[in-house]
Every structure is written in structure tokens, then in C-alpha cells.
Amino acid sequence: MHSMSFHFGVEETILFDGWVTSNWQGIVGSVVGITLLAAIYEGLKNYRDYLFVNASALHQGNGKCPPKQPSMSSGIHLFQTILHMIQIIVGYFLMLIFMTYNVWLCIAVTVGGGFGYWLFAWRKASSDITDCCN
Structure with missing residues (x-):
């Protein structure tokens, strides 16, 4: 067991006893x-942003057809909810990997x-969607 300080070792247990x-x-x-x-993880975040922007545009209408009302029971909302849950799990896995304090693994998460x-x-540069946190 390593102390809670950054180290450069190669002996590490990562997330599970089998890893x-x-x-x-x-x-x-x-x-x-x-x-x-x-x-x-970053791809998933950006895909969710893409889905959100498209769903928002659908709810506002495009001038040719009336806007659709959002629904908690819609298929797209369920899909977005599942993607959100996956993003939470992967995000916590990455956080726990970083908390091994192994420099090599911390660099891997960052890079x-x-x-x-x-x-x-790269398309977000002109968008006003921002991250409040990971």
C-alpha cells in the first residue's frame, strides 16, 4: 500500500483486485x-452535448413544423439518461485511478x-456550452 503521495512505481492495483x-x-x-x-469519456461528454443541442432545437421548432414538447418518458430522454449514468461511472473510475497517486496513471488520465x-x-469553440465540472 502506497502512502497518499505521488509516486513513480510500477506495482499498482487499479480499480479492481484483478487489475x-x-x-x-x-x-x-x-x-x-x-x-x-x-x-x-470526453467523446461521451461531447456526444451528450450534441444530443442536447439537437433535442433543444427540436423542442424549439424550425419554422416549418411546430415545436415538440419535451417528455420525461421519451426515448431520447431515456437514452440521454443512460449515457449520463455511464458518464458518471467512467468519470468516477478516472477519478479513482488518479487517486492511486501513480504519476504514470495520472498522466494517462490527463493526456x-x-x-x-x-x-x-473542436466544434465547441463557437458554442456557449461550458463544463462546470467533469
Whole structure:
């Protein structure tokens, strides 16, 4: 068990008892997987923003047809709710990975989040959608 300070070790238990690294190959493989997970998290956030903007436009109408009223029981709202729950789970997984205080894993979370933002959020530059938190 490591103290609660940043360290550069390769021996780490990550999230589950079955995800244990004990050498450089294990930590490098985990870094790659965590980087992809963080990028997917950003993609999921941006996909949810995209769905929200499209649903908002649908509710406002487009001049050719009357606006649709939002409904808690609509299929799109259920889909967005499921995506939100997945985003919460992945976000907490990333937070817990960062809280291993393993520098390599912290870098993977950060680089993956940055890469995902670069890859998926480039259209947000002209939008007023902002993140209050991750």
C-alpha cells in the first residue's frame, strides 16, 4: 500500500483486485488503456452535448413544423439518461485511478482527457456550452 503521495512505481492495483501491475509492461498497457478510457469519456461528454443541442432545437421548432414538447418518458430522454449514468461511472473510475497517486496513471488520465477534448470538442469553440465540472 502506497502512502497518499505521488509516486513513480510500477506495482499498482487499479480499480479492481484483478487489475494489478507488477512490471513496466503492465503499467504501459494500463497507461494506454486509461488514456483511451479518458478520451472516450470526453467523446461521451461531447456526444451528450450534441444530443442536447439537437433535442433543444427540436423542442424549439424550425419554422416549418411546430415545436415538440419535451417528455420525461421519451426515448431520447431515456437514452440521454443512460449515457449520463455511464458518464458518471467512467468519470468516477478516472477519478479513482488518479487517486492511486501513480504519476504514470495520472498522466494517462490527463493526456487522455486532453486528447479526447482535442479530438471531440473542436466544434465547441463557437458554442456557449461550458463544463462546470467533469
